[in-house]
Amino acid sequence: MYSPIDVKTSADIPVPAQMKAWVLGGPDELFLRDKPTPVPRRAEVLVRIDAVAICATDLEIIHKGSPARIQGGLPFNKNFTPGHEYMGTVAALGPEVDEFRIGERVSVEIHAGCGQCKRCRQGMYTSCLNYGKPEKGHRANGFTTDGGFAEYAVNHINTLVRVPDSMTDPEATLVVTAGTSMYGLTELGGLVAGESVVVIGPGPIGLLAVAVAKALGASPVILTGTRDKRLAIGKELGADRVVNIAQEDPVEIVKQLTGGIGADYVIECAGTEQTIAQAIHMTNRGGKICLAAFPHEPVTTDIAHLVRNNIYVFGIRGEGRSATHRAMELMAEKRFDATRIHTHTFPLADLPTALRYARERVEDAIKVVVTNREASMMASAAAE
Incomplete structure (x- = not known):
């Protein structure tokens, strides 16, 4: 029986003492196990997970371990539950929590900063100086603390975004991806109406960066990549021009479309030396570049061009500055269709099959979603 002291539950949503969760064994090993259902503490809620999307970072964590442990020289985190792009239903409230009600549908941000370091006080909680230290209050579900490939997870109230009734469960899992795209545009200044925006790389973040930029009034919005099917989806999401870089020179095309001066903003979502060089040379003087991808190897690039042309470069991690809330509002208003x-x-x-589809891009998979409950699937179908 799940009845921890000071935790509020409801008979309408019974919570078991044990839950099913996928846990890491060794690298590339996942096992479905019984684990104690986690208990929310102060300023936390227990979320019954209804759906979770698979991110490329999940695949890396399953293969190599969480970034915080790798950087800290710690061993592979066995018995850890990955997964971070999830949504669900509030099932229990921690002590004195009254900001949410049991039964509300919520989507989640990944990061809850410690709330006390310099960066958290600046609102930069994805750059928390206590990253990876849960004893200091930091949480990054699916990275440093157990995540969403399970029946339940604990989330800080600051990471919750209410899901409107009109939105299906699978769509609600995409708010983190849209929020990351929104965060990139926020860090570039946010005022993109009438400005030219190039997005490099038609992966999930890149495609939704096109959608968010267009919803915010950017013009033109240009998407570059190598996969024609994904570029076509980019057109559906609002790209004014798509460029297959195997067939056209993206730098030249961008300059042609911007009167020869280059783009105001470039969001780089591919993370290769070639595409980073393209981003640098297609940005106009005084323009801004957001690096949203993680290169797997050190990159050599033309720093002198950045300096000579007063080009600003920003790196982002995750979905900071409450960008998921703004992304959710755009999605709720149907300003773009993230379900594309x-x-x-x-x-x-x-889950193993879902991970294989995501890893090997079976049937040109982009976002693969796993659903946790048959009832959740039925509710989503009814909403559609």
């Missing part, structure tokens, strides 16, 4: 990037759905029990 959702390609496959599997039950949580079939």
